[in-house]
Amino acid sequence: MDAETLREYLTFYQDLGFTSLYKRSAKPAKAEQVTVPVLPALPALAPEGDTLEKIREDIGDCTRCRLHAARHSIVFGSGNPQARLVFVGEGPGADEDAKGLPFVGRAGQLLTQMIEGTAKREGIPLERNDVYICNVVKCRPPENRTPEPDEMEICGQFLYRQLSTIQPKAICALGATAARALLGRKEGVTRMRGNWFKWRDIPLMVTYHPSYLLRPYNQDAKREAWEDLKKALHFVYD
Numbered sequence: 081m082d083a084e085t086l087r088e089y090l091t092f093y094q095d096l097g098f099t100s101l102y103k104r105s106a107k108p109a110k111a112e113q114v115t116v117p118v119l120p121a122l123p124a125l126a127p128e129g130d131t132l133e134k135i136r137e138d139i140g141d142c143t144r145c146r147l148h149a150a151r152h153s154i155v156f157g158s159g160n161p162q163a164r165l166v167f168v169g170e171g172p173g174a175d176e177d178a179k180g181l182p183f184v185g186r187a188g189q190l191l192t193q194m195i196e197g198t199a200k201r202e203g204i205p206l207e208r209n210d211v212y213i214c215n216v217v218k219c220r221p222p223e224n225r226t227p228e229p230d231e232m233e234i235c236g237q238f239l240y241r242q243l244s245t246i247q248p249k250a251i252c253a254l255g256a257t258a259a260r261a262l263l264g265r266k267e268g269v270t271r272m273r274g275n276w277f278k279w280r281d282i283p284l285m286v287t288y289h290p291s292y293l294l295r296p297y298n299q300d301a302k303r304e305a306w307e308d309l310k311k312a313l314h315f316v317y318d
Contacts, residue, residue, distance in 0.1 A: 125237070126244035132161050135241045139218065145234045147219035147227070153180035157214030157242060164249040165316045166212045167191070168239070169289060170257040171227050177220040182213045187290035191254075194290070198309050204317045214242055216261045232261050243279065249316045251279055252309070255289030274308050285312045 127134075136156050142148055155172040158181050167183075175185030183191050192208045199206035217227045217235040227235075239261070243251065253259040256269045262279045263286075265272065272286040287308035288301050 126241045130241055130245045132157070132242065132245055135238055135245065139238055142218070145219075145231045147217060147221060147231055147235075150222055151219040152177050154218050155180055155182050155215060155220075156218055157212060158182055159208070159212035160210050161212065161246060163210065163212035163246055165252065165312065166214070166243060166246055166248045166250075167252045167254055168243075168258045168262065169213070169215045169254045171215050171217040171224075172220040173224055173291075174220065182215055183290070186294060190290040190293060194306065194309055198306060199313055199317075202310060202313060204313055206313065206317065212242075212246055212248070214239065216258055226257055232257075236261060243282070248282060250312055251282055251284040252312050253284055253286045255292065258289075259286045273304060274311065283315065285315075287312075 139154060139156065142154060151172075153172075153176075155176045159166075169183060172182065173185050173187070176182055176188070182188070191213075195206065195208050195211060198204075216232050216239055218238065219235075221227050221231070251262065253262050259265065259269060259272055262284060263272075263277050265277075269286060269288055269292075273288060275286065277284045277286065285308060288298075288305045290305075292298060293302050293305055
């Protein structure tokens with residue numbers, strides 16, 4: 081197996097959530113012919129010709145993880161399917177679970193104000209419907225807790241397909257959970273925010289989650305988040 085094929089296999093299994101591989105080694109008692117099996121072709125993580133409609137159809141009435149037990153709605157995503165900028169949050173809250181749409185509660189209203197207000201001030205003709213917004217997990221975690229790793233891994237396959245289908249010019253990760261899910265990094269948002277990273281060769285900006293900005297003592301974070309968004313908007317739309 082050449083190095084490139086090996087890299088593709090390791091990347092594939094990493095995307096499936098495997099963190100360790102084990103190699104069995106045994107010294108033969110005498111020389112004998114070894115047959116090297118032909119490895120199958122790697123299955124595509126995002127099927128050819130994938131669409132948002134097909135991804136939603138494949139999710140169905142999902143019961144793949146424990147989050148389905150208490151949900152009212154699967155919150156798939158909303159916005160322009162050809163968006164140049166995609167926002168990824170953590171998971172639905174109570175308002176989103178009730179309406180089946182992402183970021184429609186207080187945090188969502190703030191996000192809308194940030195997108196449209198920043199765009200207007202910077203002279204960029206942009207409204208919320210021009211971007212695409214989704215979450216790492218599609219069902220509301222109980223009591224709005226942070227999604228567990230296995231829940232994010234299961235739902236992550238659909239987020240991967242969403243982003244691969246849209247192919248935006250940039251992604252904005254809202255909060256630590258979204259940043260960890262997309263980048264696999266352990267740093268906090270304070271250290272990552274305002275910097276460009278890469279998700280599958282797509283530039284990715286990390287910033288604070290709007291729900292964090294709603295807390296009254298986070299005035300500095302609000303200013304920083306506006307700066308992050310301004311940087312992302314100019315990168316995408318200039």
